[in-house]
Amino acid sequence: MIVYEYPFNERIRTLLRLEDLYEKFKFFVHQEHAMQHHVALATIFDMLEVAGRADLKSDLLQELERQKQSLLSYRSNPNVAADMLDAVLLEVETVSSALVAAQGKTGQNVRDNEWLMSIRGRTIIPGGACEFDLPSYYAWQKRPAEQRFNDIVNWFAPLAPLFDALALVLRLLRDSGGPVKMIAIAGSYQQMLQGKVYQMLRLTMDEAMGAIPEISANKYMLWVRFTTQGGDLKPKPLEEDVPFELTLCNF
Numbered sequence: 001m002i003v004y005e006y007p008f009n010e011r012i013r014t015l016l017r018l019e020d021l022y023e024k025f026k027f028f029v030h031q032e033h034a035m036q037h038h039v040a041l042a043t044i045f046d047m048l049e050v051a052g053r054a055d056l057k058s059d060l061l062q063e064l065e066r067q068k069q070s071l072l073s074y075r076s077n078p079n080v081a082a083d084m085l086d087a088v089l090l091e092v093e094t095v096s097s098a099l100v101a102a103q104g105k106t107g108q109n110v111r112d113n114e115w116l117m118s119i120r121g122r123t124i125i126p127g128g129a130c131e132f133d134l135p136s137y138y139a140w141q142k143r144p145a146e147q148r149f150n151d152i153v154n155w156f157a158p159l160a161p162l163f164d165a166l167a168l169v170l171r172l173l174r175d176s177g178g179p180v181k182m183i184a185i186a187g188s189y190q191q192m193l194q195g196k197v198y199q200m201l202r203l204t205m206d207e208a209m210g211a212i213p214e215i216s217a218n219k220y221m222l223w224v225r226f227t228t229q230g231g232d233l234k235p236k237p238l239e240e241d242v243p244f245e246l247t248l249c250n251f
Helices: 010-029 034-050 056-076 082-101 114-123 135-141 145-174
Strands: 002-007 180-184 188-192 200-205 212-217 221-229 235-237 242-249
Touching: 002 010, 002 212, 010 034, 010 145, 034 114, 034 135, 034 145, 056 082, 056 145, 082 145, 114 135, 135 145, 145 200, 145 242, 180 188, 188 242, 200 212
Parallel strands: none
Antiparallel strands: 002 200, 180 242, 188 221, 200 242, 212 221, 221 235
């Protein structure tokens, strides 16, 4: 099965972009080649660009507090497993406390490092991080892989609480909805939302079908049009019925 996600607003779009960057960072930082560590470091710079909004930290803290209050309201419900509820509440409290303890602007430690900023300035230029442009960076890349790994992890460490909070918020959001089986007749599906506000859409389908959803949505209507790829990879309309599962997520 393959899952496609569609954010309904800019706030969730930003969180999904950061999650995507974090997944790339975790992959490349655990590799050993200098070029892979270069990608990991460049990904940190990309994170700073996306996370540059000053209110991102406060947004996450507010959302975690809302989730905490919402979860507390379930304590009196006999149908809710108390141990599981307590575990989630503890996780929310732990992540929130770590984010509150993170001082200063997101990524300020990287911005205060002149050497890292010189690398960031050159990586914006295609091919700008060559050895003749940044000999000190070239020398660092020749250090043992373990030493480079430790350096990158230390540079990322102050960002970790933000990404832990982000991961928890997105997990709670994804768990908020239940999948419903649908069929796109002749490759097209529409649903009226009657003004109900959702944060994110999740569409799950059989990868073997080769169908690709093109999604557009607002608070009034959801529209999905399925396409497929030919030999030239250019999308073209899919005219057959497509079964899929639709999950509408909202806090």
